[in-house]
Amino acid sequence: EVQLLESGGGLVQPGGSLRLSCAASGFTFSNYAMTWVRQAPGKGLEWVSLISGSGSNTYADSVKGRFTISRDNSKNTLYLQMNSLRAEDTAVYYCAKRSTPGPNFDYWGQGTLVTVSS
């Protein structure tokens, strides 16, 4: 059974940093691209970033230069390093597995809440 478990969310001041983790199990982690998607309170889904199994990555313009996605295939874990956080980054952050071959996201975690506020 595929499981994705996010952690690391919390309250952080504007300009601060936070690192999210997503522990994966139930599939061969290194074979699949992984992504982060966020959802601000009461708002829609917003794609944030994606990393391939080999480590190449892409970002949404809204986070480029501030967020860094990475993965440790030996630990079956996905990360999102978030720097220079802004109030508008407040959201539930979901990690999701990209399916093969199509670019869609077939399994999602339950999300972790990040609140950026002074």
Place this chain on the structure above:
Amino acid sequence: QSALTQPASVSGSPGQSITISCTGTSSDIGGYNYVSWYQQHPGKAPKLMIYEVTNRPSGVSNRFSGSKSGNTASLTIAGLQAEDEADYYCSSYTSSDTYVFGTGTKVTVL
């Protein structure tokens, strides 16, 4: 990358069919057959309902179907049931090697 455009809300009575539209551009929906649809119940994670425009993952009811014409994709729910009440989001791969979601549609079963 601007969000794909969806109607804010769609409603229908039990047993009826409803269709949700999702409009993008030639750089996303119109350029690729990589449109997905996700269902999200309140407080829950999104669930993949349709992928690559028309395909249903294993376990998803055949009451859900997808289509695309030009820059607009559509999700149809036939035989509407109370459990279908949820938010629905379309998504597309883009020419920038990124992804974009729709604005979301709240489906209400009357």
